Amino acid sequence: MAQRKELRHICLTGFMGSGKSTIGKILSKHFRIQFVDTDDRIESAEGMSVKEIFRQKGEDFFRKKETEHILRELDASEVRIISLGGGALMHNPNREHVREKALLIYIYSRPEEIYQRIKHSTKRPLFRADNEEITEEQSLLRIRDLMDQRAEGYSQADIVFDRDQMNAEEAAKKLYDMIRNGYPEFQAATGENRKNANAE
Numbered sequence: 001m002a003q004r005k006e007l008r009h010i011c012l013t014g015f016m017g018s019g020k021s022t023i024g025k026i027l028s029k030h031f032r033i034q035f036v037d038t039d040d041r042i043e044s045a046e047g048m049s050v051k052e053i054f055r056q057k058g059e060d061f062f063r064k065k066e067t068e069h070i071l072r073e074l075d076a077s078e079v080r081i082i083s084l085g086g087g088a089l090m091h092n093p094n095r096e097h098v099r100e101k102a103l104l105i106y107i108y109s110r111p112e113e114i115y116q117r118i119k120h121s122t123k124r125p126l127f128r129a130d131n132e133e134i135t136e137e138q139s140l141l142r143i144r145d146l147m148d149q150r151a152e153g154y155s156q157a158d159i160v161f162d163r164d165q166m167n168a169e170e171a172a173k174k175l176y177d178m179i180r181n182g183y184p185e186f187q188a189a190t191g192e193n194r195k196n197a198n199a200e
Contacts, residue, residue, distance in 0.1 A: 007185050009074060010081045011098050013089055013154060014107035015147055017118035019168055020083040023107060026172035027081055034080040038088065041069045050085075063091060070094055074101045079186075086146075089153025099156060103186055105175065106157035111143040113164050158183075 010027070012020040021037050028035035039050050042065050046053055053062045066088055073082050074097055082102065089095050098104055109117075115136065134142075147154075154160075159178065163171040179186055 007101075007103055007183065008079055009076075009102040010179070010186065011084055011102040011104050012081065012107055013084045013104060013157065014086065015109065015114055015143070015150070016086045017114040017121075018086075018107045018109045019117075019163055019171065020107055022168040023163070023172045023175065024081045024083045026168060027175055030172065030176040031079075031081070034078060035083070036073050036080050037083040038066060038069045038073065039083075039085050041073070042066060045069070063087075067091065067094055071097060074098065087150060087153075089156065090150055095153055095156050103159070103179065103183055104157045105159045105161055106154045107171075108154075108160055108162045109164050111140050111147065114143055115139050 012024050014020050024037070025035050042053070042062070043049055046057075046065065048056070050062065053065075066085055070082070070084065070088060073080065084094075084098070089098070119136075119139065159175075159182075161171070161175060161178075166174065
């Protein structure tokens, strides 16, 4: 495991449909810092959706771009919350860089909960192909298989956060309290102490 050199950012990892982006946006408002979704960054740079990138240029191309964007965000001077793609931590260089510069939070949801959130999605390139009809049982098997493949990356997390039984607002507030109480060095990096003092 890479040794942490500094704690400048928060990185959110988790399976597709776990709520990384939704929770991350709310969490960023609590901390009053920027939120970044690496998938959104890649889509903007390439001018096409992640699904189209997978289809036209392949997964290897996407993973290369993903690493480039992760490194760019981690090197940013301003503290930020970064939502990582669901498979980003399968690649060891990504894991090492994230561990060096960020508090890594794994947002966990059970496969059944994930299925309910993504079953109608057309934006999941590794979950279903165009016009493919798959049963709920087949979908759950795919989700479990992918989660198993990514388990090593998820195991690197500083915090494993089970968000089932909570909506996004509740999950973000609980995470905010956990980070403030358990990681004061991140609170210092955000300058939140100074903000709070100025507000009083």
